[in-house]
Amino acid sequence: MAAIEGAAGEEAGALPKEAPSLRPVIGGLSAAAAWFAVAALTSAWPDAEEWERTGELASLLAVVGGGLALASLLRRAQRAWPWMLALALGVAAWEVATAKLNLLPRPFFAPPQGLLEVYLDDWPRLAECVLHSAWLLISGYLLGSAAGFITGVAVGWSRAVGYWVNPVLRLIGPLPATAWLPLAFFAFPSSASASTFLVALAAFFPVTILTLSGVAGVNSAFYDIARTLGANKRFLVLKVAIPATMPHVFVGLFMGLGGSFAVLVVAEMLGVKAGLGWYIQWAQGWAAYGNMYAALLVMALLCSGLVALLFRIRDHLLAWQKGLLRW
Amino acid sequence: MVALAHKADDEAGLGLAVRNVSHAFELHGQTLPVLDNVSFSVEPGEFVALLGPSGCGKSTLLRLVAGLEPPCGGSLLADGRPIDGPHPSRVVVFQDPTLYPWRTVWDNVALGLEAQGLLKQNRARVDEALALVGLSGFAKAYPHQLSGGMAQRAALARALVNDPRLLVLDEPLGKLDSLTRIAMQGEIVRLWQSAGFTALLVTHDVEEALLMATRVIVFSERPARITAEIPIDRPYPRHRDDPVLVDLRHKVLDLLGMGSSW
Numbered sequence: 001m002a003a004i005e006g007a008a009g010e011e012a013g014a015l016p017k018e019a020p021s022l023r024p025v026i027g028g029l030s031a032a033a034a035w036f037a038v039a040a041l042t043s044a045w046p047d048a049e050e051w052e053r054t055g056e057l058a059s060l061l062a063v064v065g066g067g068l069a070l071a072s073l074l075r076r077a078q079r080a081w082p083w084m085l086a087l088a089l090g091v092a093a094w095e096v097a098t099a100k101l102n103l104l105p106r107p108f109f110a111p112p113q114g115l116l117e118v119y120l121d122d123w124p125r126l127a128e129c130v131l132h133s134a135w136l137l138i139s140g141y142l143l144g145s146a147a148g149f150i151t152g153v154a155v156g157w158s159r160a161v162g163y164w165v166n167p168v169l170r171l172i173g174p175l176p177a178t179a180w181l182p183l184a185f186f187a188f189p190s191s192a193s194a195s196t197f198l199v200a201l202a203a204f205f206p207v208t209i210l211t212l213s214g215v216a217g218v219n220s221a222f223y224d225i226a227r228t229l230g231a232n233k234r235f236l237v238l239k240v241a242i243p244a245t246m247p248h249v250f251v252g253l254f255m256g257l258g259g260s261f262a263v264l265v266v267a268e269m270l271g272v273k274a275g276l277g278w279y280i281q282w283a284q285g286w287a288a289y290g291n292m293y294a295a296l297l298v299m300a301l302l303c304s305g306l307v308a309l310l311f312r313i314r315d316h317l318l319a320w321q322k323g324l325l326r327w
Numbered sequence: 328m329v330a331l332a333h334k335a336d337d338e339a340g341l342g343l344a345v346r347n348v349s350h351a352f353e354l355h356g357q358t359l360p361v362l363d364n365v366s367f368s369v370e371p372g373e374f375v376a377l378l379g380p381s382g383c384g385k386s387t388l389l390r391l392v393a394g395l396e397p398p399c400g401g402s403l404l405a406d407g408r409p410i411d412g413p414h415p416s417r418v419v420v421f422q423d424p425t426l427y428p429w430r431t432v433w434d435n436v437a438l439g440l441e442a443q444g445l446l447k448q449n450r451a452r453v454d455e456a457l458a459l460v461g462l463s464g465f466a467k468a469y470p471h472q473l474s475g476g477m478a479q480r481a482a483l484a485r486a487l488v489n490d491p492r493l494l495v496l497d498e499p500l501g502k503l504d505s506l507t508r509i510a511m512q513g514e515i516v517r518l519w520q521s522a523g524f525t526a527l528l529v530t531h532d533v534e535e536a537l538l539m540a541t542r543v544i545v546f547s548e549r550p551a552r553i554t555a556e557i558p559i560d561r562p563y564p565r566h567r568d569d570p571v572l573v574d575l576r577h578k579v580l581d582l583l584g585m586g587s588s589w
Contacts, residue, residue: 221425228393229439229489230415239441243429320429320469 020075028072028081034088035065042095042113048102053120057113061091107289114290115297122291126279130298133264133275136192137306140199141260145253148204152211152252153245157237162212169208177202177263185271195267202263203256207249214248215241247321250314257310261303276302339523340371341405341416341492343392348401350387351550360550361387364401367544367553374519374526376536379546380583385529388551389497392527393419405493415439418491422498424478426470432481433457433466439489456488457481459518476507487518494519496528500535512539516563533579537572538565545582555582 043058068084071077077084091112097103099111119126155162155169177198188194218241226240268277276299283291350362361384369375377385391398394413403410405417418439426435437453440446446453457463460480470478479499486494496515500508516539519526530536536543537559545555557579561571 219425221421221423222427224390224393224395225419225421225425225485226438226442227395227413228415228417228419229442229485230413231438231442235442239438240427243427246429318429320471 024078024081025072025075027085028077029069031077031081031085031088032065032069032072034085034092035061035068038088038092038095039065041092042099045096045100047099047111049099049106051099051111051113051117053113053117054099056120057095057116060116107287110290110293115294118288118291118294122294126295126298129274129276129279129295130302133268133277133299134302136195136268136272136275137199137260137264137302140196140264141203141257143196144200144203144260145207145256147200148207148252148256149211149249151204152208152249153215153237153242155208156212156215156245157241169205173205173209177205177259178266181267181270191267191271191273195264195272198263198267199260202259203253206255206259207252210248210252210255211245214245217248218244246318250310250318253310253314254307257307265299339492340373340525342371342407343369343493343525343527344404344407345388345392346402346404348388348391348398348403349550350384350391350396350399362391362398363550363552365551365553366401367556369525369527371525372523374516374528374539374541376528376530376540376543377546378530378533378536378543378579378583379551380548381531383546383549384551385546386497389419389495389527389529392493393417393495395419415443415489416491417493417495418486418489419495419497420479420482420486420499422501424470424475424482426473426478426481426485428470430470431466432462432468432470432473435470435481436484436488438485443489452488456484459487460484460514476503476511479503479511483515483518487522490522491524493525493527496526498530499528501530501532508535513564515539520563533576533583534567537575537579538567543579545579555579 039058039061042054042061047054068077068081072081095112098109099113151165155165180198180201184194184198185191188197222240222244223236226236231240264275265277265280268275269281272278276295279295280292280299283289283295345365345367348362348365349360351358351360353359365388367375377388379385387396390396391403392410394410394417397411405414410417426432427438430438433453434441436456437446437450440449440453454463454466457466460483462477462480462484465473465477465481470481473481483499499515500511503511512535515526526540528536528539541559543555543557543559544553545557546552547554557575559572559575561569565572
């Protein structure tokens with residue numbers, strides 16, 4: 001028996017030992033070559049108008065090419081290289097259409113070196129704005145989600161709480177958080193606290209609704225069994241209702257995060273004198289479109305980074321779901 | 328194997344008395360009677376099967392015995408004291424294993440001890456219960472990784488780890504394939520023999536009732552009334568082709584109105 005198992009194990013172990021394909025290495029190296037070509041093109045082809053950071057851009061593109069070449073030789077770019085190739089072509093097209101040929105109307109379309117210039121020259125202000133936005137977003141989102149989670153569990157669990165809170169949720173919940181802007185800015189002592197409130201509100205509603213519907217929908221047999229095994233109310237809430245509801249809660253958390261982004265940017269554009277939303281508004285006012293694109297790119301990275309973080313947290317907390325459904 | 332059988336003495340089994348119990352449900356504003364003046368008692372250590380057509384109200388009776396609901400009329404006594412709520416000495420195994428999907432098999436089995444605050448001193452008992460149902464190798468598995476029979480075994484371990492004095496079985500084998508079913512019928516009887524608890528089994532499978540129980544109580548269609556009580560004085564392990572059991576099966580099927588179809 002053991003011998004058979006051993007043989008089977010060897011056979012199974014032999015599968016991945018097949019000679020790894022050279023395709024990703026060749027692909028990665030060709031993508032790296034494309035980045036070097038774009039760097040050469042940027043540096044050799046004179047700009048239609050003068051841009052300060054063309055040289056730095058060419059160096060940066062070459063650095064990307066070098067890094068990519070190294071990664072492909074170390075087999076770290078197995079799946080990324082088609083994207084890197086496409087990105088190189090995209091950057092080339094962008095560079096040619098803007099800086100080299102001036103095909104797109106200025107000043108609305110900035111060339112890559114325009115964005116680089118912003119990052120190199122205006123980074124202290126951008127960093128301050130990122131910190132400000134991130135703090136506002138994270139504090140508001142955490143407050144709103146926590147309040148929404150607690151409210152959802154309370155409403156889903158207790159009929160008395162549900163009786164009083166449900167009508168309020170139904171009336172006020174569907175109201176977009178942005179509609180509270182004018183009220184919030186005079187009702188709160190500072191624009192920072194007002195926008196924290198609005199971001200929290202945007203996260204609060206979806207988290208509350210999804211949590212309470214999750215708690216209300218928990219299989220009653222889960223409660224029956226726990227009760228016959230000696231569970232008290234506290235155990236039923238903390239160890240049965242809440243874990244059973246977590247998949248719903250995460251749907252609410254994702255929806256709330258999207259809502260928080262929207263409210264954050266609007267609040268910063270309208271009342272707060274800091275943050276990425278304010279920066280975009282300010283750049284547009286000065287017709288500094290390069291700054292605007294630079295800030296948009298940073299904002300995209302911030303938002304997608306937070307969403308990716310939330311996915312990681314969910315994957316960790318809801319690992320038990322993995323075999324049950326496709327994520 | 329006998330690790331959980333250390334209570335096999337006088338106090339292991341619980342005595343149950345059901346006195347004139349009636350129950351009804353409200354459905355769309357109408358009253359639907361489910362149990363009609365049911366009375367019977369179960370001696371400590373007995374294995375009683377409640378047999379009746381499906382939907383006759385047997386499972387409702389089990390919910391009352393478990394203390395999950397109070398009866399509309401009559402009373403239920405455990406060791407002479409009225410049943411006024413669930414208690415870990417009376418554990419139910421339902422037709423669906425209903426394991427908690429976010430807990431591993433080990434944590435599922437540990438739930439009762441955890442809920443009663445006894446887990447820290449009794450972690451070994453969880454391992455013993457898993458060994459008893461043959462699931463030691465699956466302690467860290469999640470319920471969705473188990474087959475139907477394994478899930479029901481885990482549910483059984485979750486009940487047994489509490490050293491129940493009354494094990495209430497609500498068609499626990501109803502959804503299993505026939506081979507697993509036969510195997511688990513024998514396993515449950517062995518567990519009952521070694522641990523000495525009182526067992527109350529609801530089933531609509533005549534053969535299962537005759538193979539496992541020391542006494543079969545036959546119920547009518549809804550609202551359920553008791554139509555017969557049949558003691559089965561045969562030694563274990565029992566065999567399906569035992570002529571006494573074959574005779575009894577004819578008799579019981581007759582009582583259920585199926586006599587001509589055998």
